[in-house]
Amino acid sequence: MPEGKIMKALSGFYYVASDDKIYQCRGRGVFRKNKVTPLVGDMVEFQAENELEGYILDVKERKNELVRPPISNVDQAIITFSCLEPSFNSVLLDRFLVLIESKQIHPVICITKIDLVDKSTQQELDQYAEDYRKIGYDWIVTSSKEKLGLDQLTPYLKEKTSVVAGQSGVGKSSLLNAINPKLELKTNDISAHLGRGKHTTRHVELLSIAEGFVADTPGFSSLEFDEIELDELSSCFPEFLSASESCKFRGCHHMNEPKCAVKLGVEQGDIPSYRYQHYLSFYQEIKDRKPRY
Known part of the structure; x- marks a missing residue:
């Protein structure tokens, strides 16, 4: 057969x-x-x-699968966020990262539209880049319009199945078109009224790009933690995982437990405070989730 x-x-x-x-x-x-x-x-x-x-x-x-976008057997996720239009959102980035980490898929952070940034925005992005690289994430800066950073991104795609994911309007299709103009994927501008992009990609499709397969996927603006349990959440934050080895209690949730190495890391500046705040928010969200039957 x-x-x-x-x-x-x-x-x-x-x-x-x-x-x-x-x-x-x-x-x-x-x-x-x-x-x-x-x-x-x-x-x-x-x-x-x-x-x-x-x-x-x-x-x-399958070795793994995602629900949104619906795809399986993914080697890595190119998590795509724009500098502006729409503006960079670290909360949403961390939601993507948690979901990807929970599926044991390697994430690569790709920042688009770098040609639009001013000096203050650039300084803010540089700090985020330093934080995420310190954690161990790959952080690539690109501009489809100016053809910047494409040579840094394409080696990641070789001989891998990658999913390009991110909220609508960040320029996922434009990025793929810049790497391979023959694709001629449909793109669209940001809606001035809604402040977000229109869904230009209507289905999931694997495309042959840079000697690998890349999935162009429908954009979306929210992620639910339906499949992640409370005990799993901290393992989706790599910097927590390494610090937690020094926590007093095994299975520490890094909430109210005494002698928590993660909270100490936040206090000492070794762990970004906004990452910890996102963790607390996600933890409460999962805790408040309605039981599944």
Whole structure:
């Protein structure tokens, strides 16, 4: 039975790449019965009489999967934020990072529209860059308009399946077009009324870019922690994970426990205070979440 990789899902069809061909397939009813939905990135078994009439028979085991965007078997996430239009938002960045860390996916922070910044904004971004790099995150600054930073980003894409994620309007499609102009992905400007971008990408699709696969995904402006438990949250903050080894109590939640090394790190300036405040906010959000049945 032939095997292939789902490159695109659109209107109930799955486009499977196998032996340098793309087969248009449908999922068999057994997937609906077993509540299995094929995702872009899945390795599958399929049968097809021709390139337009195929059926997916089996979905291979996934190493990871995301809900929004719906994609599986991701090596890394290029988390894309703009300097301006829309303005950089560290709370939203940390929400992305927590979700990505919870899936054991390597994150790369990519800042776009650097050509728009003034001196004060640049100083603020430089401080964020220092903080996140100290934690261990890759931080790349780009401008699609001026073609800046693209040579730093493209080596990350080679031989990997990457998801480009970020809120609407940050320039994800523009960034991919700048790396490979032949893509001609649709882009749109920021809505002056709403202050955010319009959704120009309507589906998830794997694109061949820089000797790797990159998923252009629909933009979105919020992330829910539906699958993250309280005990897992601190492990999604790498700087907490290393500091927590010195906490007095095993399983310390870094809230009200005495002799907490994470809180000490915040007091001493080793851990950015805004990261800790985001952690407290996320912790309360998960704690207040309605139970799942």
